[in-house]
Amino acid sequence: xxxxxxxxxxxxxxxxxxxxxxxxxxxxxxxxxxxxxxxxxxxxxxxxxxxxxxxxxxxxxxxxxxxxxxxxxxxxxxxxxxxxxxxxxxxxxxxxxxxxxxxxxxxxxxxxxxxxxxxxxxxxxxxxxxxxxxxxxxxxxxxxxxxxxxxxxxxxxxxxxxxxxxxxxxxxxxxxxxxxxxxxxxxxxxxxxxxxxxxxxxxxxxxxxxxxxxxxxxxxxxxxxxxxxxxxxxxxxxxxxxxxxxxxxxxxxxxxxxxxxxxxxxxxxxxxxxxxxxxxxxxxxxxxxxxxxxxxxxxxxxxxxxxxxxxxxxxxxxx
Amino acid sequence: xxxxxxxxxxxxxxxxxxxxxxxxxxxxxxxxxxxxxxxxxxxxxxxxxxxxxxxxxxxxxxxxxxxxxxxxxxxxxxxxxxxxxxxxxxxxxxxxxxxxxxxxxxxxxxxxxxxxxxxxxxxxxxxxxxxxxxxxxxxxxxxxxxxxxxxxxxxxxxxxxxxxxxxxxxxxxxxxxxxxxxxxxxxxxxxxxxxxxxxxxxxxxxxxxxxxxxxxxxxxxxx
Numbered sequence: 001x002x003x004x005x006x007x008x009x010x011x012x013x014x015x016x017x018x019x020x021x022x023x024x025x026x027x028x029x030x031x032x033x034x035x036x037x038x039x040x041x042x043x044x045x046x047x048x049x050x051x052x053x054x055x056x057x058x059x060x061x062x063x064x065x066x067x068x069x070x071x072x073x074x075x076x077x078x079x080x081x082x083x084x085x086x087x088x089x090x091x092x093x094x095x096x097x098x099x100x101x102x103x104x105x106x107x108x109x110x111x112x113x114x115x116x117x118x119x120x121x122x123x124x125x126x127x128x129x130x131x132x133x134x135x136x137x138x139x140x141x142x143x144x145x146x147x148x149x150x151x152x153x154x155x156x157x158x159x160x161x162x163x164x165x166x167x168x169x170x171x172x173x174x175x176x177x178x179x180x181x182x183x184x185x186x187x188x189x190x191x192x193x194x195x196x197x198x199x200x201x202x203x204x205x206x207x208x209x210x211x212x213x214x215x216x217x218x219x220x221x222x223x224x225x226x227x228x229x230x231x232x233x234x235x236x237x238x239x240x241x242x243x244x245x246x247x248x249x250x251x252x253x254x255x256x257x258x259x260x261x262x263x264x265x266x267x268x269x270x271x272x273x274x275x276x277x278x279x280x281x282x283x284x285x286x287x288x289x290x291x292x293x294x295x296x297x298x299x300x301x302x303x304x305x306x307x308x309x310x311x312x313x314x315x316x317x318x319x
Numbered sequence: 320x321x322x323x324x325x326x327x328x329x330x331x332x333x334x335x336x337x338x339x340x341x342x343x344x345x346x347x348x349x350x351x352x353x354x355x356x357x358x359x360x361x362x363x364x365x366x367x368x369x370x371x372x373x374x375x376x377x378x379x380x381x382x383x384x385x386x387x388x389x390x391x392x393x394x395x396x397x398x399x400x401x402x403x404x405x406x407x408x409x410x411x412x413x414x415x416x417x418x419x420x421x422x423x424x425x426x427x428x429x430x431x432x433x434x435x436x437x438x439x440x441x442x443x444x445x446x447x448x449x450x451x452x453x454x455x456x457x458x459x460x461x462x463x464x465x466x467x468x469x470x471x472x473x474x475x476x477x478x479x480x481x482x483x484x485x486x487x488x489x490x491x492x493x494x495x496x497x498x499x500x501x502x503x504x505x506x507x508x509x510x511x512x513x514x515x516x517x518x519x520x521x522x523x524x525x526x527x528x529x530x531x532x533x534x535x536x537x538x539x540x541x542x
Contacts (some may be wrong), residue, residue, distance in 0.1 A: 010395035014427040188418055224408050228422040228469065229370075229398035232391070318370055 008133055023237070030241035042244055044210045048297065049253025053202050055196030056293045059260040061265075062192055063289075064282055078159050080141040081089020081170040088112070091139040094167050098141060105146040111139045120206070138169065168174040173313050200300055207246050207304030215312045223318045232313065239309045240302060251293045257283060258293075320346040320478060320508045321367060326376035326456055327532075328362050333507040336362030338532040339376070344510060346476070349503040350539075351519040352512040354529035360512035363529070364479045367400050367510070373387050381476060401470030405482035407462045409454040415441070415465050416450040423471040442496060460491035465496060471507070478502060480511040485517070492518055 007168040014022070034041045080098070088111050103222040110118070115137040129136075143162070145155050152175060159171040170181055215222070223237055266282050273280040323342040337359045337493050344350055352360045364370040366378050371384055378385040381399055389394055401422075419440055427448050441447050444464040454462050463483060470478055480499070484492035485537045496518060503509055513519060519526055525539035 010392060018427050018429065221410055221412075224410060225401060225421065226394070227397065227424060228395045228425055229372075229396075229473075230425040231394040234394075234425055255414065 009229060013234075027244075029239045030238045031245055033238070034242060034245055035253075041246075041249075042211075044206060045053045045249040045253055048246055048250025048301070049257060051199040051206070052250055052254035052293055053261075055192055055199055056254055056289055057261055058195065058308060059123050059292075060123045060189075060258065060262070060285060060289050061282075062189050063183055063286065066182065066189070067283075068181075068280055075226055077161065077174055078143040078145065079172045079174060080143060080165075080168050081172070082139045082141065083169045084138055084168050086139060086167045088139070090167065091141070093142050094165065097145065098162065098165075101146075104143055106109050106144040107151060108142045112137055115140060119203065126130065136197035156308050161190030176272055176302050200296070203247070203250070203297075203300040204293065204304040204307065207301045208308040209245055210246065210310055211305045211308040213306065214239065214242065222313070222316045224317070225305075227318045236309050239313075240305050242306025243301040243303075244298045244303070247296075247298035247307075248294075254293050254297065255285070255290070259287075320344050320348070320381060321510065322379040323363075323366075324377040326366065326373045328359075328366060329374045330372060333404040335367070337373075338370075340529075340532070342527065342534060342537075344508060346508055347503070347527040349499070349504045349509040350511070350525040350527055351522075352510060352527050353514065353516055353519065354535070356514070358529040360529055361481055364402075364481050364510065364512055365481055367477070368400050369396055373425045376417075394425075395467060396521075398422065398473060399475050399477065401473070401474055401475040403463075403466050403470045403478070403480035403483050407454070407466040407487040409457050409462060409469075411453065413453075414450065414453060415419045415446065415452050415457070418454060418465055420470050421469060426473060431541075436472055437468075437478060440468040441506075443471070443501075445534055459486050460494070463487065463491075463495060464498075467495070476506075476508060478507050478509045480509070481522055482513055483511065484513065489518070490541065496522060500537055501524055 080094075082094065091235060095107050095109040096215060098104055112135050116129065116135050120129055136219070143158075145158055155173055155175065159173045162168060163171040213312055222235055262282050262284065270281050321342070321344040323340045323443065324328065326337055326340045326342075327335065328337040340359070340363065340461060342363075351517070352363060354360055362371065366373055366385070367380055369388065378489070380396070382384075385396070385516070410421070413421075416437055420433050420437045423436060428436075437450075438447070441450060444467050446461065446464050446468065449457065454465055457465065463486075467480075470480075484495050484498075487495065490517060499509055499511060500522070511519075528536040529537075
């Protein structure tokens with residue numbers, strides 16, 4: 001035999017159709033393998049599902065609450081409490097004056113009489129009020145800032161300006177608690193992010209460990225496939241598909257859990273919102289969360305499988 | 320087809336499997352490797368199938384220097400070298416058909432072609448009616464035939480067998496050897512390690528005797 005250097009090259013490329021077909025077969029056969037161990041598959045996917053549902057669901061919840069805060073912040077109003085001595089007519093002229101300003105969208109007067117009625121109705125102190133000789137409540141002008149005066153600072157400046165009116169005792173911006181709500185949701189959002197990173201790590205480990213066990217179980221098979229000329233890619237592929245399937249089914253379980261939780265929470269939330277005279281209700285799952293869970297799950301599964309396969313497959317060599 | 324140039328194999332434990340082997344097998348040749356256990360028969364076969372790499376010297380198979388083969392080329396090399404083992408190395412959770420089809424599936428062959436080739440291989444080893452059976456239900460001789468069919472289904476130019484008749488009675492052993500002779504007639508290069516000296520003496524093929532990791536006698540060195 002002639003010793004030719006670099007003689008023949010190996011034919012390594014498959015044609016694309018065969019390649020695709022092989023991937024499709026491989027993904028289905030890993031699915032079949034998973035379905036043959038329904039209990040262990042269900043447990044792994046359930047754990048993945050819960051790990052995905054927690055950050056996914058919390059993200060959705062926080063999103064809902066901060067959206068609520070945002071809608072209130074946009075409609076921040078200023079309450080102008082008039083001095084005790086200001087009469088009804090004078091109060092109305094103050095209202096007209098204010099309503100004419102460019103930076104005011106709307107000004108509504110709650111005169112002393114109306115204020116008393118409202119207080120009697122809502123506070124539960126109606127009888128105590130009746131004992132008083134005279135109405136202790138001041139008239140109030142409720143001001144909604146115009147488009148030029150949107151945003152926290154502009155509204156605060158407007159309030160300071162209105163405070164200059166002689167008839168106005170106090171100009172109060174009803175924004176502080178919205179700010180607090182914003183700060184709280186901001187904190188929770190960060191906490192959810194940290195939780196999401198931790199749980200993503202957990203998913204990686206769960207899937208990685210499951211795949212590691214699977215590799216150990218199929219030790220002999222891997223050895224034989226290597227003996228008959230299976231490439232590392234060929235051997236790796238079914239495990240990677242298994243990782244993807246775990247992630248995908250985990251994502252479905254997570255979505256199911258989130259929807260159930262939303263359904264269970266919706267009643268109490270509406271009751272709570274009703275107490276604050278709000279028609280707020282939880283939105284169904286938004287597309288960002290949906291996509292995040294549906295893509296994140298399989299991606300994490302794939303990464304977990306890849307980690308396990310990379311570590312353990314090289315250790316198996318035929319003898 | 321197969322050439323060993325001053326090949327030595329020392330294991331990490333310090334044991335020397337081969338110490339300086341020169342060997343040349345022509346394409347289409349059939350040879351037997353004999354010798355006591357531990358003489359280096361298995362090591363020699365493992366070097367050809369790249370289950371081990373030589374620590375010294377050079378191994379050439381099918382016009383390729385195996386020393387220079389990168390790790391990612393090893394699977395493609397193994398597709399050109401069919402290997403048969405004493406313990407068959409079958410997958411017991413797959414049918415006979417799937418076992419034999421494995422090398423073709425691994426190589427990405429189309430399904431129809433796989434069926435055709437597997438049938439042909441089963442026909443050749445006389446197992447045509449057993450394709451849906453699991454290997455565990457077969458006798459030792461039949462399991463070895465499955466192993467042989469798997470090794471030849473991808474029509475490799477080189478076939479290696481390590482004690483293929485080790486667990487079989489004389490009649491079955493002779494049948495298996497008959498199969499190997501048939502393959503040789505269609506041009507396959509065969510190297511068979513065995514300790515069954517009586518049987519191979521009767522076949523009149525080249526016999527390479529190993530002792531302590533060296534070639535002790537060689538009945539037919541080609542010129």
